[in-house]
Amino acid sequence: MDDQDKFTDYESPREKRYSMQMLLMFDSLIGKNTHGAFHSHFMESVQPLIELIDSLRMIGIDKDIDLPSIAVVGDQSSGKSSVLEALSGVALPRGSGIVTRCPLELKLRKLNKGPWSGTISYRDHNETFHDPLMVENLVREAQNKLAGNTVGICDELISLEISSTDVCDLTLIDLPGITRVPVHGQPDDIGDQIKNLILKYTAKSETIILVVVPCNVDIATTEALRMAQDVDPDGYRTLAILTKPDLIDRGAEREVLNIVHGKVIPLSKGYIIVRCRGQSDINNKIPLSKAMEMENNFFRNHRYFSSLLNDGKASTRCLADNLTKELVDHIKKSLPYLTEQIQTKLLSIQRELKNYEQSPPVEEELMGPFLSDIIMEFSDQINELSRTGHLRDKNVHALLRPVFKKWDIYLRGTEISFTARVNEMIDKYNEMHRGRELLTFSDYCEFERVIKNHVAALQEPAIDTLKDVREIVQDVFTKICYSSFDQYPQLRYIVSKMINNIQTKQEAEVEKRIKEFIDMEKLVFTQDKVFQQKLDPSDIPQKTGMDSNDEKLCDEDDKIFSSKGCALLDTRNLVPDKLVLYYEISYQRFTDYVPMLIILFMLKDAAKTLRHQMLELRNGGDVVNLLSEDSERGRRRVDLKKRLERLTQAQELISKSL
Ligand code: GDP
Ligand code: MG
Numbered sequence: 001m002d003d004q005d006k007f008t009d010y011e012s013p014r015e016k017r018y019s020m021q022m023l024l025m026f027d028s029l030i031g032k033n034t035h036g037a038f039h040s041h042f043m044e045s046v047q048p049l050i051e052l053i054d055s056l057r058m059i060g061i062d063k064d065i066d067l068p069s070i071a072v073v074g075d076q077s078s079g080k081s082s083v084l085e086a087l088s089g090v091a092l093p094r095g096s097g098i099v100t101r102c103p104l105e106l107k108l109r110k111l112n113k114g115p116w117s118g119t120i121s122y123r124d125h126n127e128t129f130h131d132p133l134m135v136e137n138l139v140r141e142a143q144n145k146l147a148g149n150t151v152g153i154c155d156e157l158i159s160l161e162i163s164s165t166d167v168c169d170l171t172l173i174d175l176p177g178i179t180r181v182p183v184h185g186q187p188d189d190i191g192d193q194i195k196n197l198i199l200k201y202t203a204k205s206e207t208i209i210l211v212v213v214p215c216n217v218d219i220a221t222t223e224a225l226r227m228a229q230d231v232d233p234d235g236y237r238t239l240a241i242l243t244k245p246d247l248i249d250r251g252a253e254r255e256v257l258n259i260v261h262g263k264v265i266p267l268s269k270g271y272i273i274v275r276c277r278g279q280s281d282i283n284n285k286i287p288l289s290k291a292m293e294m295e296n297n298f299f300r301n302h303r304y305f306s307s308l309l310n311d312g313k314a315s316t317r318c319l320a321d322n323l324t325k326e327l328v329d330h331i332k333k334s335l336p337y338l339t340e341q342i343q344t345k346l347l348s349i350q351r352e353l354k355n356y357e358q359s360p361p362v363e364e365e366l367m368g369p370f371l372s373d374i375i376m377e378f379s380d381q382i383n384e385l386s387r388t389g390h391l392r393d394k395n396v397h398a399l400l401r402p403v404f405k406k407w408d409i410y411l412r413g414t415e416i417s418f419t420a421r422v423n424e425m426i427d428k429y430n431e432m433h434r435g436r437e438l439l440t441f442s443d444y445c446e447f448e449r450v451i452k453n454h455v456a457a458l459q460e461p462a463i464d465t466l467k468d469v470r471e472i473v474q475d476v477f478t479k480i481c482y483s484s485f486d487q488y489p490q491l492r493y494i495v496s497k498m499i500n501n502i503q504t505k506q507e508a509e510v511e512k513r514i515k516e517f518i519d520m521e522k523l524v525f526t527q528d529k530v531f532q533q534k535l536d537p538s539d540i541p542q543k544t545g546m547d548s549n550d551e552k553l554c555d556e557d558d559k560i561f562s563s564k565g566c567a568l569l570d571t572r573n574l575v576p577d578k579l580v581l582y583y584e585i586s587y588q589r590f591t592d593y594v595p596m597l598i599i600l601f602m603l604k605d606a607a608k609t610l611r612h613q614m615l616e617l618r619n620g621g622d623v624v625n626l627l628s629e630d631s632e633r634g635r636r637r638v639d640l641k642k643r644l645e646r647l648t649q650a651q652e653l654i655s656k657s658l
Helices: 013-029 039-058 080-088 132-147 190-202 223-231 253-260 279-283 288-300 306-311 316-355 364-388 396-433 444-456 459-484 489-521 528-535 548-555 581-620 631-657
Strands: 069-074 104-110 117-122 125-129 158-164 170-174 207-214 238-243 271-273
Touching: 039 316, 039 631, 069 080, 069 190, 069 223, 080 104, 080 170, 080 207, 080 238, 080 288, 080 316, 117 132, 125 132, 132 158, 190 207, 190 223, 207 223, 207 316, 223 238, 238 253, 238 316, 253 271, 271 316, 288 306, 288 316, 316 631, 364 459, 364 581, 396 444, 396 459, 396 581, 444 489, 444 581, 459 489, 459 581, 489 581, 528 581
Parallel strands: 069 170, 069 207, 104 158, 207 238, 238 271
Antiparallel strands: 104 170, 117 125, 117 158
16 A cells, blocks of 8 residues: 555645655654655645644743643553654663652654754753763653652653654653552552553543553453543544563454454444554664564564554554544634633733733933832822722721720729729728718829729720831831832832831820820829719809809718819718729720820821821832832743743734634
């Protein structure tokens, strides 16, 4: 059969051309030349599709989306690496036991001309070499570095890129073989580890799964086939390869034929049988090209299998042929999905880039106005927050309310201890000083002492309240600073330091005033009418100041007051149980005054000072330094822009090819 006949059952010229390309590779391996008149015709139709994927890869789109590739799965020593080797023409590490211990991505790049070159990369290692014979050792070395010198596996990818005139554009992935029983030195869950690693690749809908099964095992029990069926139940992207046909027992040939014809386990994509280099061939250093010739002869002369060769179900060449067809089909099917993926990625990148859009001008003369703008925007936000207590989702009063509530509850709670202290004081006084007179209390100093002690104890909780508020306000201010100057670390640093300094200064100021206030409260004072109102809320005096009524009041037991304008509270002749009423007055002052003081200094005044200092910064700051961008952010923006470019380019490439 000549090469042209091989293509006659293909549907589209595109596929024909790619098959042609694959064949060229094999023909060149076995030293045959298939260049014919039809060649250029095929090249024209399939090339664009292959070139599309290739150019997508070239622009690095595989960093963003998964491109169609081929993964090889099978039991250990089933012949995976041998099949890959035959397909790629590159000798890979092979042998018995666990040989492939890391996923190996084999990127084959077709060169029109030029020498063979290979590049192996893993982790931060990157090495280019020019001798194909080095591949085996370099891959071994890479595996030892990644997975250790033992029998462990590792899911880090080794990437091997081969550029040559003798390969075609294909990406193949060799995976560790499935094992069930751990060998000495392997962890107990090695089987699961390997399966998970395989799944990582086979689960992707962009991957064609090549299931490799040796002819001399029971196919029904093959784990690889089951795994492939799990991720691809309809078998749209699974192709089974039977290896080692030269090793089957006599008499088992018919069974193998039944398998290949899909009579044992039917597969929609079917089976292909290949014969690769056996261990003795390798020992005898039989070159790949010679091995292919031997394979052809093997099938041609085989009593049972020669028919398979004619049916296009045997030989590596036929596998390559089929694989090409599958890959081209697969690429075609994947294109709409790729387009969709690109579209989604584009949208999300565009969205993310928006966050990075506001970038400072490059020209120094434009930097000043730019800085001024962003500072004003920040100041306006601080102003808004201080004026209304709200800024977008931030509500500073909602945050402060619980703190002040806590303060109020604390104050209320001290009433009991205050009353107890007053009563104790009166009891003591009466015991020591009371004579014949009715129960009264006239030791002002004693009462003052009780008050002093009581208010002195309020200083610490008041200052705690102040500290809590500072934390909240500073946090809100700093958050606004971070969101406003997110990309300018220098500016962010200066402004957050500024916020901190202002808050520290204001806190010290409030603390001073709280102490003053406590000292004032130690004076034991209230305006007469306030106290009187407490004594009898229904009898609010209409007049204030000194008049005859005041004198009268002094004589009445219930309204004892030596109220001379703003005199200090006089407890002389005060009925003892009325003394505790003073608590109410003091409480009222504390519960309001402390929060008011804090709000005024920590929020309002602090905001004013901050705005003021921001204006100074705007006028006198080192603009270039203040606007120097976060390097991480800068990098991210560059990266996003690159991705955007890649994806846009990819989109164009795909739409042109459709
Ligand atoms: P892997 O572990 O699945 O990658 O298997 P390898 O490709 O390393 O092959 C395991 C062994 O089987 C190696 O010694 C190969 O030379 C041998 N082998 C692979 N394919 C064939 C074949 O078709 N015939 C013979 N006789 N040996 C083969
Ligand atoms: Mg292997």
